[in-house]
Amino acid sequence: MLMMTMMSNFALTLKSEKILWLFGVPSSEAHILDSETLGKLFAEQDAYKELISDTEKLLADNGMPGRCTITIGAYCEAAHNDKTAKIYFEVTKGDTDDTLRMDEGCAPQKNDEIAMTSSALNCLDAQIGDRISAVIDGRECEFIITGRFSSFTSSAAKLYKDFDFGDQSLDASMGVQIHFDGDPDKETINNNIEKIKELIGSDKVYSTSDMIKELTGMSDTLNVIKQMMMIITVIVTALIVILMERSFISKEKSEIALMKAVGVDNGSIILQHSLRFVIVSVIACIVSSAVLMPISDVMMNWVGNMVGDVSGLKCDFDPLEIFVICPAILIGVTVIGSFLTALYTKTIKASDTASIE
Amino acid sequence: MNTILQTKGLCKTYIVNKHQNNVLKNIDLTINEGEFVAIMGPSGSGKSTLLYCVSGMDRVTAGEVIFNGKEIAKLGDKELAKLRLDEMGFIFQQMYMMKNLSVLDNIILPAVKSKKNNESRKATEERGRSLMRRLGIDDVGGNDINEVSGGQLQRACICRSMINNPKMIFADEPTGALNRSSSDEVMNELLSLNRDGTTIMCVTHDPKVAAKCSRVLYIVDGVIVGEKETGHFDGGDKELRDRERELNNWLMEQGW
Ligand SMILES: Nc1ncnc2c1ncn2[C@@H]1O[C@H](COP(=O)(O)OP(=O)(O)O)[C@@H](O)[C@H]1O
Ligand SMILES: [Mg+2]
Numbered sequence: 383m384l385m386m387t388m389m390s391n392f393a394l395t396l397k398s399e400k401i402l403w404l405f406g407v408p409s410s411e412a413h414i415l416d417s418e419t420l421g422k423l424f425a426e427q428d429a430y431k432e433l434i435s436d437t438e439k440l441l442a443d444n445g446m447p448g449r450c451t452i453t454i455g456a457y458c459e460a461a462h463n464d465k466t467a468k469i470y471f472e473v474t475k476g477d478t479d480d481t482l483r484m485d486e487g488c489a490p491q492k493n494d495e496i497a498m499t500s501s502a503l504n505c506l507d508a509q510i511g512d513r514i515s516a517v518i519d520g521r522e523c524e525f526i527i528t529g530r531f532s533s534f535t536s537s538a539a540k541l542y543k544d545f546d547f548g549d550q551s552l553d554a555s556m557g558v559q560i561h562f563d564g565d566p567d568k569e570t571i572n573n574n575i576e577k578i579k580e581l582i583g584s585d586k587v588y589s590t591s592d593m594i595k596e597l598t599g600m601s602d603t604l605n606v607i608k609q610m611m612m613i614i615t616v617i618v619t620a621l622i623v624i625l626m627e628r629s630f631i632s633k634e635k636s637e638i639a640l641m642k643a644v645g646v647d648n649g650s651i652i653l654q655h656s657l658r659f660v661i662v663s664v665i666a667c668i669v670s671s672a673v674l675m676p677i678s679d680v681m682m683n684w685v686g687n688m689v690g691d692v693s694g695l696k697c698d699f700d701p702l703e704i705f706v707i708c709p710a711i712l713i714g715v716t717v718i719g720s721f722l723t724a725l726y727t728k729t730i731k732a733s734d735t736a737s738i739e
Numbered sequence: 740m741n742t743i744l745q746t747k748g749l750c751k752t753y754i755v756n757k758h759q760n761n762v763l764k765n766i767d768l769t770i771n772e773g774e775f776v777a778i779m780g781p782s783g784s785g786k787s788t789l790l791y792c793v794s795g796m797d798r799v800t801a802g803e804v805i806f807n808g809k810e811i812a813k814l815g816d817k818e819l820a821k822l823r824l825d826e827m828g829f830i831f832q833q834m835y836m837m838k839n840l841s842v843l844d845n846i847i848l849p850a851v852k853s854k855k856n857n858e859s860r861k862a863t864e865e866r867g868r869s870l871m872r873r874l875g876i877d878d879v880g881g882n883d884i885n886e887v888s889g890g891q892l893q894r895a896c897i898c899r900s901m902i903n904n905p906k907m908i909f910a911d912e913p914t915g916a917l918n919r920s921s922s923d924e925v926m927n928e929l930l931s932l933n934r935d936g937t938t939i940m941c942v943t944h945d946p947k948v949a950a951k952c953s954r955v956l957y958i959v960d961g962v963i964v965g966e967k968e969t970g971h972f973d974g975g976d977k978e979l980r981d982r983e984r985e986l987n988n989w990l991m992e993q994g995w
Pocket of ligand 2: 787788
């Protein structure tokens, strides 16, 4: 039970928009990952400005106003004291209300401020408040570390939005993020995405969850694992229930016969036998639901730490799935399993009372 | 006198390993309300089987069993269970009880399970306790099943059989596992129930037990071979000794 809901949680978390920030991009509803569009970013400097304004114009012209951001990054040599390391410096360009989520300290507010992931800090043997230097665009820059943040990219550093990469050649971008004005609902977003696909002539436009799916590729695997776990759990539960009920029946055969002799009908004996299991499984479900969230969070962060520099990740969960559907499936299996097995008590005859010892 | 139980051509056949065993052969039997019938016979003669067939615990192979005007072979399992619960009481040689219930809870179990009974649990418990008081075991109500003596347990079983005020009690060697004095106590309780109007059918091996009944049937190999009307017993020790002597002589004639 626990396993099943935990997998569900993982899968959902990795699918959810909640972890978008771990890719270093602000919250947004649509993502253009078209390589042709993005290719420009790497070829020409300052292409992002054009790209942002073009896209925003395109959106506004087609009745779906929104703001665009592009997060660009480059690997640059950084140094602190006598330590040097290649660090991924990224900056989010464009207009967003989002502030970077920090695990500790605060987000950079000036061009010479920077936030780093814990592994980046480790590489440089630096701490919040320390000064580091880096070579970006051939220039030697100095930064003060203002905070620590989580990201799926390890050894990453986040720069203030106005920081200019200049002619530094870029290594990566997460594409164009679109944040539609006025918080439209899911349906509108999907429609908008379809429209954008047409407009730019590319189908590499994703909703947030699709993009995360695309990027992690993990969520799907987890979903498959989850389904397998579900099936296994169901089978195991059914087996346990059936075996236990069988042994109960044979142990209590004389009592069952006695009840029948005294005149208790089959139905109420079966009910009583199934009920016993149902109560146990309901309790099990309640207990596992209660411990589920903390455990999932711990596990999730553990996984997150292996993939990148992630901490403070909160699991996303679908209350319907883990508090209703999973328990319902389990309890259902228990009910059916114990009921079917309990039907076996029908074969015990009242007259067996005397022949049992 | 109203007939409470009647069988016509009752046959019961067990098939074990493709081998047919005719345990009861064409039994015609009529029991009137208020009777205390003893069933005697050698072991394996089909006494228990007869008791189970007439009380609906087992299905008959052929023939009719009419209990209180109802043909029980025609009843479904559920109706039969209900009939047993509401109108019959059962006492067995082994004092079967539910191990994880207290003595009192065991006694009131049939009442709790009965749909006919709509009194509160408290009232049921009170009724259970007063039955226990009547049978002199009111001090063991809260005890576990294995904390009481055999005699007490069998009296508790009688309480259980009585809790739904049955029309008839079926007892299969109720004293078979008891010593003389417990056996006498149990028998006296059954007698007193019978005097209050409950019909009793009792399988027994013990002539002393049978001597207190109002009629004795003798079964050999699934056939009633002898029947002796002895009349209700409510006399003293002397009368009992006379009845016993008479019964013993009769049993001897039957080939006891
Ligand atoms: N459930 C059963 N299955 C097969 N044979 C049975 C069963 N119950 C009783 N018998 C057979 O029926 C016969 C009568 O048994 P029973 O009525 O218990 O005798 P008793 O007169 O000693 O009570 C015995 O030969 C026994 O082997
Ligand atoms: Mg017997």
